[in-house]
Amino acid sequence: MSEILVQTLVSGLLIGLIYALVAIGLTMIFGVMDIINFSHGEFLMFGMYSSFWMFSLYALDPMFTLPLTALFLFGLGVVIYKLVISKITNAPMVSQIFTTFGLMLLFRGIAQFLWKPDFRTIEKSLVSGNFSLAGIQVGAPQVTAGVGAILVTLGVYLFITKTRLGAALEATAADKEAARLMGIDSQKMFALAWGIGAACAGVAGALLSTFFPIFPDVGANFILIAFVVVNLGGFGSIVGALIAGILVGVIEVMGGFLLGPQYKMAIVLVLFLAVLMFRPQGLMGKA
Numbered sequence: 001m002s003e004i005l006v007q008t009l010v011s012g013l014l015i016g017l018i019y020a021l022v023a024i025g026l027t028m029i030f031g032v033m034d035i036i037n038f039s040h041g042e043f044l045m046f047g048m049y050s051s052f053w054m055f056s057l058y059a060l061d062p063m064f065t066l067p068l069t070a071l072f073l074f075g076l077g078v079v080i081y082k083l084v085i086s087k088i089t090n091a092p093m094v095s096q097i098f099t100t101f102g103l104m105l106l107f108r109g110i111a112q113f114l115w116k117p118d119f120r121t122i123e124k125s126l127v128s129g130n131f132s133l134a135g136i137q138v139g140a141p142q143v144t145a146g147v148g149a150i151l152v153t154l155g156v157y158l159f160i161t162k163t164r165l166g167a168a169l170e171a172t173a174a175d176k177e178a179a180r181l182m183g184i185d186s187q188k189m190f191a192l193a194w195g196i197g198a199a200c201a202g203v204a205g206a207l208l209s210t211f212f213p214i215f216p217d218v219g220a221n222f223i224l225i226a227f228v229v230v231n232l233g234g235f236g237s238i239v240g241a242l243i244a245g246i247l248v249g250v251i252e253v254m255g256g257f258l259l260g261p262q263y264k265m266a267i268v269l270v271l272f273l274a275v276l277m278f279r280p281q282g283l284m285g286k287a
Contacts (some may be wrong), residue, residue, distance in 0.1 A: 007136045008257045014142045016249020017149035023229035023241040025200030031236025032173045032193040038100040041219025042107035043198040047205025048214045061126045069206040070199045077198025081191045111216035120214045141211035148207045228272040240284030
């Protein structure tokens with residue numbers, strides 16, 4: 001029983017790291033622009049399909065094509081910002097919500113049109129299989145995804161805190177008008193935030209593609225949890241998203257183990273409501 005419990009905790013930790021990576025892209029966009037991106041899960045979906053097709057057509061493993069996937073999604077995020085989001089940055093919040101929600105439906109429709117609503121998987125990846133760690137059986141794809149999520153999260157955090165561009169992003173997030181007066185081009189910062197956010201989701205999708213089914217609506221499985229993670233961690237906080245992602249992953253998996261898998265999402269939603277009621281600014285958010 002104890003081994004099963006530990007294995008369940010490890011599974012929750014690993015999936016929680018993926019949740020955190022998805023949420024970091026979402027919280028960055030909100031922190032810099034104050035826009036809630038409902039189409040964020042579809043960037044994850046495009047990352048999964050990108051890995052799948054490069055594996056299927058050219059036999060390139062997702063671990064090798066991960067940088068290409070990140071670059072592709074970064075470019076897609078910037079293009080979407082330039083073509084669509086830049087037109088609504090000063091629009092009412094309702095317009096922004098409907099625009100990103102419309103993008104979500106559009107992206108799903110494009111995926112269904114191009115690739116049909118079929119479930120696809122990547123078989124025999126370089127990280128396939130299981131191994132034993134201190135007597136606990138863990139999946140190699142899940143461990144690889146968890147480690148990858150940690151590295152990417154650390155990279156984003158160091159970029160934000162240790163580089164001039166990162167400082168400019170933080171300044172824009174703190175006060176857009178003051179940043180403009182300091183010579184920071186807010187439009188470029190917004191585009192950068194969308195690019196990094198999309199790249200984070202795309203990398204998460206590439207990591208997930210080695211063990212999770214790929215289909216047009218796959219983003220819906222993660223975007224709701226990503227909103228819970230962002231809210232729990234505090235909107236705009238990368239560290240908060242990491243901590244909250246791990247917490248949500250462990251609570252979800254442990255709740256499913258103790259109460260039954262049918263209650264997993266209900267437990268996450270109850271946590272979401274509790275945070276909204278008792279600490280709406282999140283764990284790391286400012287009051």
